[in-house]
Amino acid sequence: MLNPSDRKYSKKHEWCRVEGEIAVVGITDFAQHTLTDIVFVELPEVGKQAEAGKQLCVVESVKSVSDVFSPVGGEVVEVNKELEQNPGKLNESPFETWIAKIKMSNPQEIDSLISAEEYGEFVKGLE
Template identity: 60%
Template sequence: MENPTDRKYTKEHEWIKIDGNIATVGITDFAQDQLTDVVFVELPEVGKQIEQNGNLCVVESVKSVSDIFSPVSGEIVEVNKALENSPALINNDPFESGWIVKLKVRNEIESAQLMTPEEYNKFLTEIE
């Protein structure tokens, strides 16, 4: 699966897509592949304030637990309720219907510092 060009990436394999002051966050195809079948997503509460690199949520596969970190600071305005019953969305469609949360961005500069798709692709080839 290709990494979409309309968003930014982190070294922890999260993606962030900015639309106005709202950022949608998920994990990349590489991340879901490493996790294997996702069985549970512990979603945060709407309204929670979160710092950049703060703990956003926990994603579980059968045999592992991964913390997902927030690429930017902000307030959680929406969570992907569909994941409660269909955590597999993260595996099947990580960049679209498998999104995890939407944040109201507090500091726009933070996202500017994240990796571009090209930089992330290069990063992936380095770690593999």
């Protein structure tokens, strides 16, 4: 699956799309593919202070449990409640399925993330 170029990526396999002062965060196709069938997403609490590079939430698949790291710092203002009922959405359409929206406390952090092209190269190196 192509990594959309309307957003930035982290080397920990999260994507981050900026909408004004809000960063919309999800996991990449590579991440969902590596995790295999996702059965549960432990969503962050709204109001949580996320820190760039620190744990944002936890996703559970049939074979492993992994942290999702926050690509930027700020307050979690909304979480995708749909994932409570239907966590498999992350497998079906990872780039259309967001996990959390973060009101950025330091928008410059976006600059330290990589582009779709760079991320594509990075993932190629892992395969």
